[in-house]
Amino acid sequence: ETGVTQSPTHLIKTRGQQVTLRCSSQSGHNTVSWYQQALGQGPQFIFQYYREEENGRGNFPPRFSGLQFPNYSSELNVNALELDDSALYLCASSSDRGSNTGELFFGEGSRLTVL
Amino acid sequence: SQQGEEDPQALSIQEGENATMNCSYKTSINNLQWYRQNSGRGLVHLILIRSNEREKHSGRLRVTLDTSKKSSSLLITASRAADTASYFCATDDQSGSARQLTFGSGTQLTVLP
Numbered sequence: 001e002t003g004v005t006q007s008p009t010h011l012i013k014t015r016g017q018q019v020t021l022r023c024s025s026q027s028g029h030n031t032v033s034w035y036q037q038a039l040g041q042g043p044q045f046i047f048q049y050y051r052e053e054e055n056g057r058g059n060f061p062p063r064f065s066g067l068q069f070p071n072y073s074s075e076l077n078v079n080a081l082e083l084d085d086s087a088l089y090l091c092a093s094s095s096d097r098g099s100n101t102g103e104l105f106f107g108e109g110s111r112l113t114v115l
Numbered sequence: 116s117q118q119g120e121e122d123p124q125a126l127s128i129q130e131g132e133n134a135t136m137n138c139s140y141k142t143s144i145n146n147l148q149w150y151r152q153n154s155g156r157g158l159v160h161l162i163l164i165r166s167n168e169r170e171k172h173s174g175r176l177r178v179t180l181d182t183s184k185k186s187s188s189l190l191i192t193a194s195r196a197a198d199t200a201s202y203f204c205a206t207d208d209q210s211g212s213a214r215q216l217t218f219g220s221g222t223q224l225t226v227l228p
């Protein structure tokens with residue numbers, strides 16, 4: 001167990017709705033990354049937060065947004081949901097930006113289904 | 116887009132046999148990591164190999180890296196039914212400001228008892 005917790009574990013939304021996913025990082029970790037994993041695919045990087053600021057973004061539209069709080073927990077918000085947003089959303093924490101990406105500690109994910 | 120591509124996509128072996136999975140990638144990397152994922156669960160880090168390393172061991176795991184061929188392999192020796200999972204390679208590919216990993220599409224390993 002990594003110590004990274006995500007909520008909710010499962011949720012169902014309809015097209016056009018908005019969703020907020022939450023993540024508590026492992027103790028001592030100041031960097032949180034979010035990944036989207038479609039069924040049968042590897043995770044794809046959405047964005048990363050370091051010290052409450054977005055530190056980099058993958059190829060995702062602006063309707064994907066996030067926050068990091070002073071305690072390093074984080075939220076992922078998705079507006080105007082589309083069917084293709086159905087996926088497992090994974091949060092990963094790490095201890096420092098550093099010069100290289102070391103080991104990421106993943107939560108169990110939030111399974112989003114958009115109908 | 117996927118950086119790494121694992122081969123094979125699916126692998127089925129008997130308990131006690133060795134399992135070998137391969138990963139190819141496209142750009143220069145700082146390091147390459149392997150992760151394991153049980154069905155529908157989070158990813159668990161297995162091993163990290165740096166770009167200046169050629170081989171690394173951890174328990175029953177052996178990872179090799181060939182940067183000239185942009186490829187890596189993961190060997191699991193004496194496999195167990197509990198090793199059944201998806202295995203992903205991920206690269207830290209020196210691009211962008213964020214310390215992101217780029218994952219492959221994974222190998223689904225089934226170990227039959």
